[in-house]
Every structure is written in C-alpha cells, then in structure tokens.
Amino acid sequence: MSRARRTALAVVVVTLVLAALAIRVGPGDVSWADVVGAIGRGLVGQQRLADVDDAQVWALRVPRVMLVILVGAALAGGGAVTQGLFRNPLADPSVLGISLGAAFVAVLGLLLGLDRAGIWVTPVLAAIGAAATLAILLALATRSSDATTLLLAGVALGATCGAATTCVLALAGDRHDLGIRVVRWLMGSFEGRSWGHLLGASIPIGLGLLLSGTLVRDLDALALGDDVAASLGASPARVQRRAVTAVALLVGGATAVAGVLGFLGLVVPHVVRWRLGGGHRALVPISALGGAAVLLAVDTVTRLGATALPPGVITSLLGAPAFLWILLAQARRREE
Amino acid sequence: MAFVVLVACGAAPSPRTSTARVVSQVVFADEELWHLGPEVRSRVVGVSPMADDPRYSDAQGLWPDPVARPAGAEAIVALAPDLVVTAEFTSAETRAVLEQIGIRTLQLDGWNGFDDYRAHVTALAAALDATDAGGRRVAEFDGALAAMRSQFAGSDQPGAVSWQEGSVAGSGTFFADAAAAAGFVNVAGQAGIHGHRTVAVETLVAWNPEYIVIPCDDDCTEREREFAGRPGIAATRAAQRGGIVAIPARHLYSVGFGMLEVVRQLGNRRAEAQQ
Amino acid sequence: MTAVLRVRECGLAVPAAGSGTRWLIRGLSIDLTPGARVAIIGPSGAGKTTLLRALAGLVPPGEGSITLDERPVIDWDPRARARRIGWLPQRAEPWADVTAAELVALGRTPHLGALARHDQTDHAATRAALAQVDAGGLAMRRWSTLSGGERQRVMLARMLASDARILLLDEPTNALDVGHAMRVMQCCDRLARSGNTVVFATHDIQLARRWSDRVICIGAGSGVGPTDEMIVPERMAELFDVQAHWGQAMVFDSTPEGD
Secondary structure (H helix, E strand, O other): OOHHHHHHHHHHHHHHHHHHHHHHOOOOOOOHHHHHHHHHHHHOOOOOOOOHHHHHHHHHHHHHHHHHHHHHHHHHHHHHHHHHHHOOOOOOHHHHOHHHHHHHHHHHHHHHOHHHHOOOHHHHHHHHHHHHHHHHHHHHHHHOOOHHHHHHHHHHHHHHHHHHHHHHHHHOOOOHHHHHHHHHHHOOOOOOOOHHHHHHHHHHHHHHHHHHHOOHHHHHHHOOOHHHHHHOOOOHHHHHHHHHHHHHHHHHHHHHHHOOOOOHHHHHHHHHHHHHOOOHHHHHHHHHHHHHHHHHHHHHHHHHOOOOOOHHHHHHHHHHHHHHHHHHHHHHHHHO | OOOOOOOOOOOOOOHHHHOOOEEEOOHHHHHHHHHOOHHHHOOEEEOOHHHHOOOOOOOOOOOOOOOEOOOOHHHHHHOOOOEEEEEOOOOHHHHHHHHHHOOOEEEEOOOOOHHHHHHHHHHHHHHOOOHHHHHHHHHHHHHHHHHHHHHHOOOOOOEEEEEEOOEEEOEOOHHHHHHHHOOOEEHHHHOOOEOEEEOOHHHHHHHOOOEEEEEEOOOHHHHHHHHHOOOOHHHOHHHHOOOEEEEEHHHHOOOOOHHHHHHHHHHHHHHHHHO | OOOOEEEEEEEEEEEOOOOOEEEEEEEEEEEEOOOOEEEEEOOOOOOHHHHHHHHOOOOOOOEEEEEEOOEEHHHOOHHHHHHHEEEEOOOOOOOOOOEHHHHHHHHHHHHOOOOOOOOHHHHHHHHHHHHHOOOHHHOOOEHHHOOHHHHHHHHHHHHHOOOOOEEEEEOOOOOOOHHHHHHHHHHHHHHHHOOOEEEEEOOOHHHHHHHOOEEEEOOOOOEEEEHHHHOOHHHHHHHHOOOOOOOOOOOOOOOOOOO
16 A cells, blocks of 8 residues: 555544544533434434434534535645645645635625525625636636736735725724624634535535546646646646636635635645655645544534634644744755 | 722812713713713713614614714814713723823723623712712612512523623623523523633533523514524524524613613513413 | 658747747758657757747747648647657756656656556556666655756656657756766667657757757758758857867767666
8 A cells, every 4th residue: 555545544544533523522411322323313314303412413513523524625625736736835725815705705795784694694605705706817817827927816816805804894893793703704613504504515615626636637747837737738727727716616615614714725735745745646635634634623622612712713823833843844854 | 890990080080170071982871871861961072973873772862963973082082071981992092092181081891790880870970970860870770670570580590591603691791680680590600601701502502591592683583583493503492492582782782771671571581481 | 751740831939029020930841750869059049949849839830830740739639749749848847845756757647547547557657767767766766855967867757758759858968967968868869769759959069969860050040951061160150150160079978887
C-alpha cells in the first residue's frame, strides 16, 4: 500500500471514530444505547417526535456531524484546488471572493429581515451570493486566461463585497440585534443545523468534489506553468474555468450553511503537500479527508464547552499559529 | 448586585440650579423621564435616537418634536444640557467629551434585575430633584408587580428559558426576576448560568423546558410557529405543548415598565395552559 | 522520407509598438522528419522561442501553415497533439517541492484519464525516461535538492516520458557547464538516431554546428539549410552583427568511462 493510501485510510478511521464520539458526547444524558436506538429509528423513519434524546441524536447531532464532515472536506479540498490553480501554497479558497460574496448577500437578507421566514433563508441567500460571484469570475476568466488577473479580480471582488457588508452594517448601526446576528453568522457555526442544511449543502459540495476529482490531472499539468500545461494537452483557460467553478461550488456550499470558516482551506492542503508531495491525485482527496477530520475535531471540542464557541474562531485561532509553526519547520528543514 | 454610580463631573452638583436642561442617551431614561410627570418632562431637551424605535422602546410617540434626538457628543453639547443621562454602553468618546467640557452626567450602571430598576428610577428622580415623583413611580411598579405575583402564584412552577439566537438569561438578570414573578423557574439560572451566556441548541434541548421565551417584532404568532418547528427544538416539551412564547423585543429586553408586560404575558400563557 | 511536421511559407509576428505588427519570421519552409537534428539560431529576441511555440501548436502562425500529418498543428486535439509533440521550455519550475519521479510522470499526462491514475505502462515509461537521461538514481530526490544539471536532465526526461517522437527543445543547455551540456546533447543525438525528430534552439553556435544536420537562422540573415552551409562566417557576421572567422576551438568529448 502506498503512503498516500495508508494516510487516507488512517484519516478515514480517525474521522469515523471522531464522528461516533461526536454523536455520543454533548449536553443531556444520551447513552450509546440511546444513540444506536435513535439512529436505528431515524433510518427507518420511526423517530420519536417528542423524545429529546432522539431529537439530540437524530435531529441535531447526526446531521451536524455529517455537515461538519462535508464542510471540512469542501474547504480543504477547495483549498487544494485553489493552491494548484494559482500555483501558490499561500492561496486560500477565500482569495476568489466567493465567501465574502456569499456573506454580503446573506447580511443583506439579515438587514431586510428576510431570515425571519425560516432557517433556510440565509443559506439560500448566501448561495445566491456565491453564484453571483462565480458568474462575475467566469465572465472575467473568459476575457483573460491569466491566473494573476483572476487572482487579483477575486481579491478585488472580495474587498468590494467585504466593504459593502461593512457599509450595510454601518447603515443599520442602531440595530444592535442585527449586529449580533451578522457577527454570529460571519463567525461561522454549525448550531442548530439539521437535515435540511445537510441536503442543501450536499448538492453543491458533492458536485464540487466530483469536479475537483476530475481536475487532478490538469492541476498536475499546471505545476510547470501555463505553456507546459498546454503542451501536455491541458488548456489553461479551460482548467481555470473548471477549477473556479469547483472552488465556488465547494466554498459557496460550505459558506451558505456554516458561515465563514477561516484557515482550514489554507493549512490542511499545505500540511498534506508537505507530508505527501504535490501530486493532486493524492493531495485533493486527502486534503478533503483531512479537512473533514480537523473540522470535526474542532466542532466537537467547541460543543463540549459550557459556552457555545463558534468553530470558525477556533480554526483561525489554532490554524494561524499551526501554520506559522509549519512554515518555520519547513524553513529549518531547507537549511539543513 | 444592584449598584448605581452617580458620576458628578466638573463643578460640584447643586441640584436646584443645574437641572434645567436634561438630555437622555438611554432608552430606559427616555421612558422614565416621561413618566416622572409634566414638570420633569418640561426640563427634558433631548432623548436618545432610539426613543421612537418600536423595536427597543416603549416611549415611541411620547416625546413631541421640539425635544431633540441628539446622536453623538457634538449634538448633545449643542443642546447646552446641564445633565446628561448615560450608561456604560454610551460610547466612551461621548462620555469623555462630556467630562472634559464639565457637563454633569448621571451614568446608570448595573442592569441585573428589578432592584436595579428601582435604584435607577430613584437616582434619576434624585438627580432631577423630583424625589417624590420617583417614589410614586417605584410604588406604581411594585404595586403592579405585587398584583401579578398574587394573581400568578401557583404550586406547579414550570421551567422557562429566555432564548435569543443562542443567548440565554441566567440568574441575576431581569428575565430571572420576571420569570419568578410570573411563577416560573428560570431554567438557565438553575443550570448555574449567571448573567447572559451563549449556549448550544443541544443544551436547550437537553434542558427540555416547558416554556421557551423568544423575541419578536410584530410577527409574534409567526415566530412562535417557525421556532417550534426548528430541528431539535421541535421535540422539546415547550414546542410539543404550546410553550413557545414570543414576546415583543421592546418588552422582553426592557429594563423599565416593559418588564411588567413580560410578567403579564408569561403569567397569562401559564394560566391559559392550566385551563 | 515522409515529412511529419511540415512548415510552409510560415510567418510569425508579434504586436509592435503603436498599431500593427512586427514580423519576426517570414516565408519559412522546412520539413521536420524522423531522425532530423535541427538547430534554431539567431540573436536574442529574434523569435527562436516563438517559432518553437508555433511548432508545438501553442500559438498559430501569422501566415502560412504548420501541419502535422497534413492537419494544421494548431487544430489538433491538445491531448492527441501532446502525444506526438514534446516541448521543453527554456525555464520551468514546479511550484511545489515534488520528487524527480513525480515531475517526470507529468510527461504521461496526455495518456492519463481524468483521475490521473498511473498504470504499469506509465510507471515503465517514467522509469525508462529517467534511465534515458541517465537520471535513474534521482527518482526519489526532491526538486529543491537537485543541481542545475540534474534539473535539466529531469526536465528532459519529463518530455521523453510522453513518448512523443517530435521533440522541441528551447535552450536545452542554457546555464549548464560544458560537461552537462555535452551529455544533454549526446542524449538528443541518441534520440534522433532512434528515429525521433529533434529541434533545438540555442545561443551556442559551436553546439549547433556540432549537434545538428540542418540550421534555421532567424534574424537579419535568416534562412534554412544544411549546417555546413549555414554556419559560415559571412552569415554569422550578418546574423549577430559581429566579425566572424574560422579559428581554433577546444573540443570536448565524453570521458572513456562516461556514457
């Protein structure tokens, strides 16, 4: 078995163990028997509607764990694709401006009070924002196939959307409840997410992961530059359009259901590339698996605290120093 | 827990001459200054910009147009007040400017329960040299409260949680006092939470309270219905037995007479359920 | 002999300052056949790289035609074309620190499915390509640990791994010392003898004279012809704006135990 396969298998095992623990632990008095019973009843559509243990397991924890796995995979997988596309290990999937575009439309919805119609409104609005940002990026990519132009366009789009979001908040400065809701959404959270969110997110994220899978050969070809990629039969312009679409599906889907989560898409692919090399055939799927495991661990830890901490804060709080440490370790190794 | 800080800046306060022009920057004071009577009202030259916002204020439409709604230090100073009512959430810059200029301020701090209401009204009345009016106002509050206490007294004591997008009110909060007055147990306080804290939906579901109190604007029935259907929440006793209670935010987060409205609505819902 | 890559009345232009274009090359015709060893020489900026890119089908010619098996090379399906034409750019660096084997395996890209799964054929071709440039021992070394000469050989292997029979090399000996340069050229020579078409651009006139049969000159004294007729003092003087004459030059060869 190759090193990549061994790693993948280990990460899958870790993720499954974490998932089982995540469903078992938390507030309330839920035993393993309750967990098994609730999942069994849920699978055959017989969950007890008025039973809080069943509700904890089947309505909250199981879909949440699956959603965390999906979002972690989306962000880290999207990060691997973004870094491959821009040939830059410091590229984060947010550089395309997708998450900020999603955030802007979602915040606009919060300002107008649209979210009161139901918990599905904000995710749908965020998805619309992500799709609109993607449309603008693709229109730009058709005009110029230069990756730097695309990168700068993404940064500019993100800055515009970020400023527009701040502007909306400033205009509604007298509404402190709005400020709280916006900040809470921007911090990223899996609180109260359930099957609806999972189903909604699985479509774009599933498509994004599939598309990323078909991109690995062409991302490899891009490793030596646009001209070499073209001489190897991979049209850079086409790869770029497909990669941007994949990242938008992944990040847009993740942001829509969980808000903005930082650093995962930057650190996880970086670590995987450091340990397993730069071949995207291993990098993209193992980054996705690793992102799922890391986010699940972070989310489970935040659930154990008495105060509900947003996981996005933890990913950034732990991710940034971890990233710094990795960079220093790599620098040390190069010097040796 | 109740404490009031009366900050007197600049010249030593001499109430009889220095409270002719009052500016309020706190919704609580906007409401209470009005209810301290016509004589006090006539000395108010400015109320807070949120005074007319139905989402936060019970004083909307009360203050006539000639009374200004100053926002920011410059606008306040322009009114040449000799007393400005502030709170810890008034911007630090504004407070610093007022202090520098030497305008007397009354800073109302501590918002932890009914005792703070009484203390703040008393302090406000004292600062305006209207101690009698303050006393009457507090007595009115206590009278209404006592009436409801006896009306809603009961042995069953169901549990209630105040929930705003994850934030719950524990012990030492206005909600704790309101819930107790209406004959409820404040579940978050019982769980050891003091003050306001953010908890997970899972925690709320695990508490499984009989009543969950949420804020609404003018769509309270719709909010109750939507909230009762949320994942996890739907299984709680509150959702199953009509115990989701949406109360307009201006009452629910009021620190004035609006609190009595919370007691009344909570108590009535329990009385309805008992029938 | 059958022509494989046929260049007919080809012109290549670049956008000039202001409006309009500046022609780098006009009226170039040549048949690039199996076994051919063709050098492209000319002053810097004359269009050597542009010509190689046009031959590789990366840019269309401004006029005339470049055909591969009677079809314009630019119209070929990129992956099918990549299986026929290998291209070694002047400078290319992987952005991530990959191993030599991983880099060489990139040459297999035109043969892979979308999921980039390498089968036994691909592994064998990768190993064979490394062996061909005498770099089998470098397979597991990371790019950052390789010397300039080793990198160039790995890049050459990357081009060979695609099994393409038309090889376009842009300055393959650039930045290499005389020994490494010679070994790279010996490798090209072997490839040509085994039926590949080798076209290389170079600044080194001695190198071009020694390792090519035909020369394409680009610049003031442009033209195509056998190496002996093209690399003569008169034409070099015109091409590079220098005085040129025959003299003595040191000649390098492999050591007996080498190669």
